[in-house]
Amino acid sequence: MGSMSTYALDPRTTVLIGSITSGLMALVLWLLARATPLPVPGLRTWVAGAWLVFVALVLLGLRDWITPLASVTLGNSALVLAYIVWLAGTHRHFGVRLRWLPWLAAWAAMVAAVTWFVYGDASFRARSVIVAALCSAISAYHALVLLRYPQAERFGRSLGITLTSSWLTILAAVYAIRAVHAALFPQGDSGLLTQDTIQIVYTGSFTVCNLLLVIGFATMASDHVRARIEEQAVRDALTGTLNRQALRECLERARASHKRTGQPFCVAMLDVDHFKKINDNHGHPVGDRVLVHLCRRMAALVRPHDAVARYGGEEFVIVMPQTRLPEAALVAERILLEAVQVDSPTLPAFTVSIGLAESSTDDATADAIITRADAALYQAKARGRNRLERAALRLVNA
Numbered sequence: 300m301g302s303m304s305t306y307a308l309d310p311r312t313t314v315l316i317g318s319i320t321s322g323l324m325a326l327v328l329w330l331l332a333r334a335t336p337l338p339v340p341g342l343r344t345w346v347a348g349a350w351l352v353f354v355a356l357v358l359l360g361l362r363d364w365i366t367p368l369a370s371v372t373l374g375n376s377a378l379v380l381a382y383i384v385w386l387a388g389t390h391r392h393f394g395v396r397l398r399w400l401p402w403l404a405a406w407a408a409m410v411a412a413v414t415w416f417v418y419g420d421a422s423f424r425a426r427s428v429i430v431a432a433l434c435s436a437i438s439a440y441h442a443l444v445l446l447r448y449p450q451a452e453r454f455g456r457s458l459g460i461t462l463t464s465s466w467l468t469i470l471a472a473v474y475a476i477r478a479v480h481a482a483l484f485p486q487g488d489s490g491l492l493t494q495d496t497i498q499i500v501y502t503g504s505f506t507v508c509n510l511l512l513v514i515g516f517a518t519m520a521s522d523h524v525r526a527r528i529e530e531q532a533v534r535d536a537l538t539g540t541l542n543r544q545a546l547r548e549c550l551e552r553a554r555a556s557h558k559r560t561g562q563p564f565c566v567a568m569l570d571v572d573h574f575k576k577i578n579d580n581h582g583h584p585v586g587d588r589v590l591v592h593l594c595r596r597m598a599a600l601v602r603p604h605d606a607v608a609r610y611g612g613e614e615f616v617i618v619m620p621q622t623r624l625p626e627a628a629l630v631a632e633r634i635l636l637e638a639v640q641v642d643s644p645t646l647p648a649f650t651v652s653i654g655l656a657e658s659s660t661d662d663a664t665a666d667a668i669i670t671r672a673d674a675a676l677y678q679a680k681a682r683g684r685n686r687l688e689r690a691a692l693r694l695v696n697a
């Protein structure tokens with residue numbers, strides 16, 4: 300293979316440049332974690348992984364200048380641990396815990412084997428196969444977690460997930476090729492920093508992939524923050540139902556669909572009966588829990604295309620697209636009976652009243668149907684509460 304002067308770059312320079320840039324990237328990720336306006340699950344764990352990669356590259360780059368134990372054993376240990384920590388960060392991001400035991404067992408076995416192949420039966424070739432194969436397996440599994448995990452779907456296939464899984468796949472391939480190459484061909488005997496093409500390509504590729512991975516995690520974190528902020532813009536903070544602004548958009552969509560297809564939609568306006576008494580007798584926090592409970596039940600009882608929104612205070616609106624009054628009445632009656640069932644002894648019994656209205660092509664604005672549903676709700680209250688009233692298609696004095 301070539302001499303020093305044949306190459307513009309040598310593996311030590313590549314690894315040292317990689318360690319400086321990975322240190323900077325770890326710093327950037329750490330600053331991002333501190334500056335993020337909302338907490339991002341898993342981000343701190345990714346930061347820890349990025350620092351471990353930095354430490355690993357520094358130790359590996361200092362080969363020949365520090366003891367083999369510090370460089371080879373600790374360097375490779377930190378590198379493999381970094382990939383496991385990154386995997387744990389991704390699990391945490393999706394709200395699940397990593398089962399550490401098998402990964403740590405594989406890591407400990409790798410540390411023991413690498414130490415043996417430094418001090419016992421010195422073999423750079425055996426060390427390369429073991430470390431590269433394990434790194435390849437962790438990276439490939441990590442990519443699979445990102446692509447296949449059901450929780451990943453909840454956030455949509457975000458740019459961050461696509462980028463990170465792509466870099467992980469490339470990294471897994473780089474390590475796999477490295478492991479196979481080391482298994483089949485003789486390797487130089489001065490370790491990772493041996494001056495040959497395969498080492499330059501390998502150290503170059505894996506340092507670049509590590510950097511791109513940190514960018515991938517940063518993108519996943521910003522995707523998460525953006526999704527949360529978008530969600531907060533349309534959701535009520537207490538109950539998680541849609542807010543007034545989102546309700547308006549739902550009504551406009553339902554109206555447009557009515558005009559296009561001729562299929563009317565229905566609106567149910569719902570109000571908790573004597574809610575002031577619940578607050579007065581049990582306190583505001585219990586009142587809040589009643590609202591949260593009601594909304595959770597309503598979300599389970601409406602159909603997939605129906606939308607539940609908080610209209611204000613203890614008043615809610617359900618928009619039922621492409622639905623006629625008799626069908627909507629079935630949904631409303633189900634809510635009247637089942638949404639008020641409490642399963643916790645700490646929640647007081649309560650009832651609701653519902654006013655129901657069907658859209659008409661004569662409605663000049665989206666507010667017209669709300670006004671009719673509100674009038675029906677007023678009737679339900681006047682007629683004794685805990686009941687459903689249907690609105691006439693046109694209000695008498697409208």
Ligand SMILES: Nc1nc2c(ncn2[C@@H]2O[C@H](COP(=O)(O)OP(=O)(O)OP(=O)(O)O)[C@@H](O)[C@H]2O)c(=O)[nH]1
Pocket residue numbers: 537570571572573574575576578582583584585586587590611612613680684
């Ligand atoms: N706990 C809690 N109470 C709220 C919230 N928003 C509004 N309220 C209370 O809801 C109560 C509504 O009272 P009223 O409008 O008199 O209605 P009501 O007592 O339910 O009586 P009817 O509607 O006539 O059956 C008020 O006491 C508000 O303070 C909230 O987010 N949490």
